[in-house]
Amino acid sequence: MMSRLLKGTALAAVAALFLAGGAGAETIKIGMNAPQTGFAAADGKAAVIGAQLAVEQANAEGGVNGNQIELVVYDDQAAPKQAVPIATKLIEQDKVAVGISGSYSGATRAAAGVYQAAGVPFIAAYAVHPDVTRSGDFVFRTAVVGEVQGRAGAMLAGKMLGKKRAVVITLKNDFGVSLSAGFKEKAADYGITVVNEYEYSIKDRQFGPIVTKVKVDNPDVIYATGYFFTAGPLVSQLRAGGVDATVIGQEGYDSEKFITIAKDAAEGVIITTSLDRDSTVPETKTFIAEFEKKAGFAADMVAASGHTAAKVAIAALRKAGSTDPKAVRDAIAATNVTAAIGDISFNSLGEVRKNVQVQIVKGGAFHRHSVISDPDLLAPPEK
Amino acid sequence: MLYVELFLQGLIQGSIYALVAVGLTLVYGLLRILHIAHAGLFTLGGYIGVLVTDATGSLALALLVAAVTVGLLGMALYRVCYEPILNKPPFVALIASIGLFIAMEEIYRIVFGPYGLSYQAPPLQDSVVLWGMHLTQAELAVMGGGVVVIAVLALLAEKTRAGTAWKATVTDPQMAQSFGIDTVRVRYLNFFIGSALAACAGVMVALMNNLVEPTMGSVPSYKALAIIVLGGLGDVRGTLIAALALGVIEAFGTIYLGDLMDRDAIAFAFLIVVLMIRPQGLLGRKA
Numbered sequence: 001m002m003s004r005l006l007k008g009t010a011l012a013a014v015a016a017l018f019l020a021g022g023a024g025a026e027t028i029k030i031g032m033n034a035p036q037t038g039f040a041a042a043d044g045k046a047a048v049i050g051a052q053l054a055v056e057q058a059n060a061e062g063g064v065n066g067n068q069i070e071l072v073v074y075d076d077q078a079a080p081k082q083a084v085p086i087a088t089k090l091i092e093q094d095k096v097a098v099g100i101s102g103s104y105s106g107a108t109r110a111a112a113g114v115y116q117a118a119g120v121p122f123i124a125a126y127a128v129h130p131d132v133t134r135s136g137d138f139v140f141r142t143a144v145v146g147e148v149q150g151r152a153g154a155m156l157a158g159k160m161l162g163k164k165r166a167v168v169i170t171l172k173n174d175f176g177v178s179l180s181a182g183f184k185e186k187a188a189d190y191g192i193t194v195v196n197e198y199e200y201s202i203k204d205r206q207f208g209p210i211v212t213k214v215k216v217d218n219p220d221v222i223y224a225t226g227y228f229f230t231a232g233p234l235v236s237q238l239r240a241g242g243v244d245a246t247v248i249g250q251e252g253y254d255s256e257k258f259i260t261i262a263k264d265a266a267e268g269v270i271i272t273t274s275l276d277r278d279s280t281v282p283e284t285k286t287f288i289a290e291f292e293k294k295a296g297f298a299a300d301m302v303a304a305s306g307h308t309a310a311k312v313a314i315a316a317l318r319k320a321g322s323t324d325p326k327a328v329r330d331a332i333a334a335t336n337v338t339a340a341i342g343d344i345s346f347n348s349l350g351e352v353r354k355n356v357q358v359q360i361v362k363g364g365a366f367h368r369h370s371v372i373s374d375p376d377l378l379a380p381p382e383k
Numbered sequence: 384m385l386y387v388e389l390f391l392q393g394l395i396q397g398s399i400y401a402l403v404a405v406g407l408t409l410v411y412g413l414l415r416i417l418h419i420a421h422a423g424l425f426t427l428g429g430y431i432g433v434l435v436t437d438a439t440g441s442l443a444l445a446l447l448v449a450a451v452t453v454g455l456l457g458m459a460l461y462r463v464c465y466e467p468i469l470n471k472p473p474f475v476a477l478i479a480s481i482g483l484f485i486a487m488e489e490i491y492r493i494v495f496g497p498y499g500l501s502y503q504a505p506p507l508q509d510s511v512v513l514w515g516m517h518l519t520q521a522e523l524a525v526m527g528g529g530v531v532v533i534a535v536l537a538l539l540a541e542k543t544r545a546g547t548a549w550k551a552t553v554t555d556p557q558m559a560q561s562f563g564i565d566t567v568r569v570r571y572l573n574f575f576i577g578s579a580l581a582a583c584a585g586v587m588v589a590l591m592n593n594l595v596e597p598t599m600g601s602v603p604s605y606k607a608l609a610i611i612v613l614g615g616l617g618d619v620r621g622t623l624i625a626a627l628a629l630g631v632i633e634a635f636g637t638i639y640l641g642d643l644m645d646r647d648a649i650a651f652a653f654l655i656v657v658l659m660i661r662p663q664g665l666l667g668r669k670a
Contacts, residue, residue, distance in 0.1 A: 021510050024585055037489060037492060037497075037597075038598075039480060039598045040495035041492060041597075042496075042497040042498040042499075043498075047499055049417050086460050152544070172645060184574040198637075198641055199641050199642070199645065200637075200646070201645045201646060201647060203601065203602045203647070204646060205588075205591075205594065205599075206395075206396055206399075206588075206591065206592070208392035208395060208396065208522070208634065209389055209392045209393070209633075209634040209635070209637040210638070212385065212388045212392055212638075213385065213389070213638045215517075216385050229499065229594060231592060232501075232592075232593065233591075233592040233593065233594060236508075236593060237591075240508065240510050240519045241510075241517045242510065242512070242515060242517040257499070257501075259497050260501045261501050261592075262593070263505070263593070297498075316407070375397060
């Protein structure tokens with residue numbers, strides 16, 4: 001009796017679903033891999049909320065040509081071995097029209113190959129490894145590659161701040177190494193001597209020995225790559241250790257958590273990033289306000305990148321007028337939108353063309369320092 | 384002066400390692416279990432330290448609450464996770480311990496959030512300048528505190544009945560029991576002290592980094608293993624020396640071998656070299 005009742009209810013529910021599906025428009029799915037657990041969960045969370053915000057905003061405007069958009073998110077733990085099955089599942093089972101990555105380079109590179117092979121467009125929100133876009137013509141990226149951002153750091157240190165003696169402290173992963181490589185490549189051009197260089201692993205939080213040695217090196221600028229959870233302790237230990245040289249960071253520092261960790265030591269730290277907190281552009285202002293309302297914490301670079309990647313995907317779906325992968329790919333390649341991170345377009349490799357925002361910590365918050373817009377210096381790789 | 388300062392930095396790091404590794408070596412000495420989840424208790428100490436300090440403004444109270452809470456939790460872990468499988472082969476307890484450690488990391492992430500916690504107004508952050516060397520009060524406290532705590536522990540083991548009972552239980556549990564020693568109580572005490580020390584280390588590390596993350600225990604989890612092997616498994620004095628030695632070697636290695644290998648690689652290279660020359664550990668006698 002009970003089971004018959006249950007069956008009846010289930011049948012009715014299924015029928016209702018079909019009817020609803022038949023009556024309404026189709027749902028277009030955007031797939032997303034992002035770390036929701038493990039060491040990178042904080043960044044993954046911000047990226048996902050950013051992307052969700054973009055989807056909600058688009059749905060409120062009527063979705064894509066009358067169809068609602070759904071964001072399908074799976075946890076890749078920032079691990080390549082998770083990213084591959086997730087990409088396969090998103091493509092084969094969820095039949096997503098576009099994939100976006102809210103994950104780090106390792107996982108993003110792994111997923112990119114799967115999307116390329118399946119011929120489904122894929123947009124990396126903030127993974128910086130050069131090989132991501134080399135996977136093929138269906139792969140795009142809304143972040144500036146590490147080397148290019150490193151060059152912007154060298155210009156900032158040498159030309160804009162007039163520094164001469166630099167110490168480079170490198171986080172030993174693809175992110176930190178590519179940034180430092182870009183900085184060192186251009187340092188001499190801007191009159192900077194790199195007096196010493198140190199490396200650390202992503203698990204390090206104690207930098208006592210490096211601080212001790214940097215004090216002896218006596219630099220006037222420190223180019224230190226890392227994420228807020230390494231840079232926060234590093235900067236506070238540098239200041240506590242009596243080192244007062246200007247610290248230049250990058251988008252990995254770009255989280256209010258960096259300031260929470262380093263407290264007063266964060267004051268005066270300058271970073272190259274993609275989110276301008278003092279922007280007067282409506283798109284960016286709206287994003288910053290709505291993100292904080294939705295997430296309960298302030299927007300950062302990762303959140304803005306997640307939002308931008310989703311926005312690019314949605315804009316392309318609208319322009320393509322269908323979910324045909326080739327048409328969507330071509331629409332992404334021709335992107336020309338104002339996103340939370342500024343005006344963006346893509347080059348032939350699928351690398352983003354955009355300005356680099358320079359932010360400085362003042363009064364316990366990131367504020368605009370300057371904008372680097374030199375197109376030659378910032379030219380992304382073409383192959 | 385650079386060398387002196389690097390040496391001091393090594394001792395600071397070494398003191399932290401010592402506080403974590405002592406608990407691990409105590410457990411190994413007593414039960415022959417590699418207690419990986421010990422590093423999870425270290426992390427919990429950090430969380431409690433931040434929460435209590437922020438709520439009350441007292442670091443001393445935070446240390447006390449962290450030590451007692453985590454100490455009791457350590458005892459509970461023994462009762463719930465290890466006691467039922469003591470008569471199984473050692474790898475069973477090892478697997479249970481690894482599983483427990485992963486679960487703890489994820490529980491911290493769910494409960495405290497993925498971003499980690501920081502002190503609102505971290506205490507002991509002022510720099511003390513000694514002969515041109517800058518050390519924060521927190522770093523001095525870690526060095527001083529680590530040495531005092533471990534010295535007291537060594538004294539207790541030598542001079543008190545509980546210490547004698549512990550040593551007897553380590554040497555031969557059955558014999559100790561037949562002499563009227565309550566070996567179960569010894570085990571509980573062992574877990575309490577080891578876990579409480581790890582909690583104190585967690586509070587101090589949280590203070591030095593001003594950050595407690597769910598994964599804060601991942602480095603100590605395996606590095607402490609290297610240290611207790613170096614120290615001669617189950618040997619408290621050896622563990623202390625191995626921890627300080629490793630801290631100092633890492634400090635110099637980070638600067639002078641940094642191009643070749645990272646900090647963790649240095650630790651394990653040191654372990655391999657020592658085991659090649661002295662397979663019984665730094666202080667161990669040849670069997």
